[in-house]
Amino acid sequence: MLAQQDSMAFRKCVQVLLRSSLAPLCHPGSTRTHPRFLHTVLRLCSQSQPNGSSGSKVLVHFVNQSGVKSSVFVTEGETLLDVVIKKNLDISGFGACEGTLACSTCHLIFEESVYDKLEPVVDDEVDMLDLAYGLTKTSRLGCQVTVERWMDGMTVHVPQEIKDQRGKQEAVSSK
Amino acid sequence: MKMMRMINLVRGSVMKIHGLSRASRCLAAEGGVRGLSSSSGPRVCIVGGGPAGFYTAQQLLKARQDAAVDVYERLPVPFGLVRFGVAPDHPEVKNVINTFTQTAQHERCSFHGNVNVGKDVTIDELRQAYHAVVLSYGAEGNRSMGISGEDLPGVFSAKDFVGWYNGLPSNKELRPDLSCETAVILGQGNVALDVARILLAPVEMLKETDITQNALEALAGSKVRRVLIVGRRGPLQIACTIKELREMVNLPNTRADMLPADFEGIAEALKDLPRPRKRLTELMMKAAKEGGDDKAEKCWGFRFFRSPVEVIAGADGKRATGIRLALNKLEGSGESARAEVTGQLEDVDCGLIISSIGYKSIPIDPAVPFDPRRAIVPNEMGRVQDTAGLYCSGWVKRGPTGVIATTMNDSFDTARVLIQDMEAGKLDLSVNKPGAQAITALLQTRGVRTVLFSQWEKITAEEEKRGKSLGKPREKPLDVDEMLKIA
Numbered sequence: 029m030l031a032q033q034d035s036m037a038f039r040k041c042v043q044v045l046l047r048s049s050l051a052p053l054c055h056p057g058s059t060r061t062h063p064r065f066l067h068t069v070l071r072l073c074s075q076s077q078p079n080g081s082s083g084s085k086v087l088v089h090f091v092n093q094s095g096v097k098s099s100v101f102v103t104e105g106e107t108l109l110d111v112v113i114k115k116n117l118d119i120s121g122f123g124a125c126e127g128t129l130a131c132s133t134c135h136l137i138f139e140e141s142v143y144d145k146l147e148p149v150v151d152d153e154v155d156m157l158d159l160a161y162g163l164t165k166t167s168r169l170g171c172q173v174t175v176e177r178w179m180d181g182m183t184v185h186v187p188q189e190i191k192d193q194r195g196k197q198e199a200v201s202s203k
Numbered sequence: 204m205k206m207m208r209m210i211n212l213v214r215g216s217v218m219k220i221h222g223l224s225r226a227s228r229c230l231a232a233e234g235g236v237r238g239l240s241s242s243s244g245p246r247v248c249i250v251g252g253g254p255a256g257f258y259t260a261q262q263l264l265k266a267r268q269d270a271a272v273d274v275y276e277r278l279p280v281p282f283g284l285v286r287f288g289v290a291p292d293h294p295e296v297k298n299v300i301n302t303f304t305q306t307a308q309h310e311r312c313s314f315h316g317n318v319n320v321g322k323d324v325t326i327d328e329l330r331q332a333y334h335a336v337v338l339s340y341g342a343e344g345n346r347s348m349g350i351s352g353e354d355l356p357g358v359f360s361a362k363d364f365v366g367w368y369n370g371l372p373s374n375k376e377l378r379p380d381l382s383c384e385t386a387v388i389l390g391q392g393n394v395a396l397d398v399a400r401i402l403l404a405p406v407e408m409l410k411e412t413d414i415t416q417n418a419l420e421a422l423a424g425s426k427v428r429r430v431l432i433v434g435r436r437g438p439l440q441i442a443c444t445i446k447e448l449r450e451m452v453n454l455p456n457t458r459a460d461m462l463p464a465d466f467e468g469i470a471e472a473l474k475d476l477p478r479p480r481k482r483l484t485e486l487m488m489k490a491a492k493e494g495g496d497d498k499a500e501k502c503w504g505f506r507f508f509r510s511p512v513e514v515i516a517g518a519d520g521k522r523a524t525g526i527r528l529a530l531n532k533l534e535g536s537g538e539s540a541r542a543e544v545t546g547q548l549e550d551v552d553c554g555l556i557i558s559s560i561g562y563k564s565i566p567i568d569p570a571v572p573f574d575p576r577r578a579i580v581p582n583e584m585g586r587v588q589d590t591a592g593l594y595c596s597g598w599v600k601r602g603p604t605g606v607i608a609t610t611m612n613d614s615f616d617t618a619r620v621l622i623q624d625m626e627a628g629k630l631d632l633s634v635n636k637p638g639a640q641a642i643t644a645l646l647q648t649r650g651v652r653t654v655l656f657s658q659w660e661k662i663t664a665e666e667e668k669r670g671k672s673l674g675k676p677r678e679k680p681l682d683v684d685e686m687l688k689i690a
Binding site: 120125131132133158 | 258262293295296298299301302444445446449478479482606607608611612615
């Protein structure tokens with residue numbers, strides 16, 4: 029029998045493979061997620077080895093919509109969405125589209141020093157971020173941010189009221 | 204080695220994967236009438252098995268460990284617009300079905316499909332059986348253009364067209380005639396863009412989606428080569444979002460064809476726009492300027508400042524052959540700009556007209572207050588006006604706009620208000636309510652066959668099996684009788 033954590037990773041792996049084999053990933057002409065899915069599959073497969081995960085442990089603090097803080101040790105290489113799901117953090121409605129850049133519910137606000145060092149954001153992510161409520165200068169989608177060792181000790185916030193911005197596009201600050 | 208095993212598992216039966224993931228989550232798997240456990244806890248009934256219904260249920264189950272929630276749905280199958288509204292080439296958006304499935308499989312939740320609330324059972328009967336009832340039945344009607352010729356063959360609502368390619372039983376017989384060269388879509392929201400994209404997308408791409416086979420065959424034989432997407436106001440008021448616009452711009456073998464006159468003054472306004480509006484407008488202007496490959500067989504374009512005034516019938520008066528548009532000018536600016544008539548008219552030849560100007564809720568039961576002007580159930584933060592114990596969430600509460608995430612937050616809000624009312628004693632929880640047991644018994648005496656979630660699982664397995672032989676994720680059965688037979 030698989031251990032709890034391994035079975036979570038395995039299930040995620042299978043879900044990703046299922047998506048990649050059954051769903052049209054390569055939308056005509058878009059810069060979307062096919063390579064990323066394969067990367068995720070390989071990464072998660074390596075994590076489901078019976079002898080434990082391959083990355084080191086990084087401490088991350090999450091502050092949810094009610095201001096409640098959860099501190100968790102996470103594995104290098106996971107996305108912040110993976111972390112919220114795996115650790116079952118109490119953030120309502122997080123990751124509705126399961127990391128496929130089709131919603132903005134994994135919107136997270138970073139500390140400026142951390143934000144500046146993140147991998148640059150691509151158009152597809154900005155397209156969805158533009159719809160997120162409470163957008164800030166240091167906002168990113170959690171499904172696009174991969175945990176790295178230097179993030180040890182960082183704090184990420186969920187916006188106070190998570191709402192979608194559709195229909196209120198002019199209210200988002202122009203930055 | 205483990206990788207190969209995983210790949211083989213995926214290639215194997217889908218049910219095995221569902222079973223494995225369920226086992227690893229250690230959920231009580233049976234979908235049945237939950238009348239036995241925690242009979243002293245609050246019992247809530249939800250009318251409507253789409254995103255609003257499931258997200259409301261989810262939040263209620265999480266907030267109260269003693270609550271039992273029953274979801275009633277008119278169709279034998281759950282998930283509402285996620286299944287019948289989201290475009291077939293947007294499967295990622297449908298991932299929310301996984302979280303709804305978890306909710307439906309929760310031991311304190313039960314799903315009852317094929318139940319028509321208002322006809323098979325009344326709201327009053329539900330209110331007697333439950334401590335609270337939440338209306339989440341969405342918007343099944345559509346706003347009409349209110350112009351002459353709207354009922355001619357060749358004119359469809361986007362709601363019906365989308366329902367047709369997504370396998371909604373009531374749109375099975377739509378049979379849109381796609382033998383014309385030009386299609387005109389009224390409205391410029393994301394639904395309008397979905398319709399345009401499905402009309403122009405390469406069949407090689409569509410045939411790998413869960414679009415219905417009959418729609419696929421019709422589109423394979425389609426002669427439509429030009430799609431105009433018409434809006435009353437200007438580029439700065441367009442309602443679609445950038446992801447959908449990008450998909451139009453990136454459509455293979457198509458070029459963009461817009462009118463430079465529509466974009467006068469827009470470049471100057473860019474610098475003052477908030478980022479989302481600015482990026483959207485810039486992309487639109489780029490598409491308008493660059494056009495695309497001249498050799499492209501197909502084209503699409505926005506037409507701004509135009510309102511439909513009449514559908515033009517052919518010589519025999521029997522079908523639509525064009526549309527008469529009134530030219531507008533804009534008063535004011537930004538989101539609140541208004542379209543004013545100029546008196547000028549313009550005729551556009553076309554054989555397919557799709558009106559995408561909004562869905563509309565309808566009243567479900569005379570016992571429920573309804574605001575016909577706004578076409579919603581009047582409410583205060585989700586509490587239905589003047590009716591204790593009755594709540595609403597989703598489009599029937601706020602109107603038919605927004606994406607799934609909008610509905611999610613709205614449903615969470617209603618659930619919170621309901622929980623607050625429970626805790627403040629506004630709902631009398633000391634009275635024992637029979638819940639699903641009573642309603643199921645009532646439905647049985649009326650000859651209504653309910654479909655449980657475990658039976659939906661049979662339907663979805665059959666859909667996936669049929670889809671597999673066609674190279675698609677699933678092939679949906681097109682009528683209710685067929686769904687019931689499989690269940």
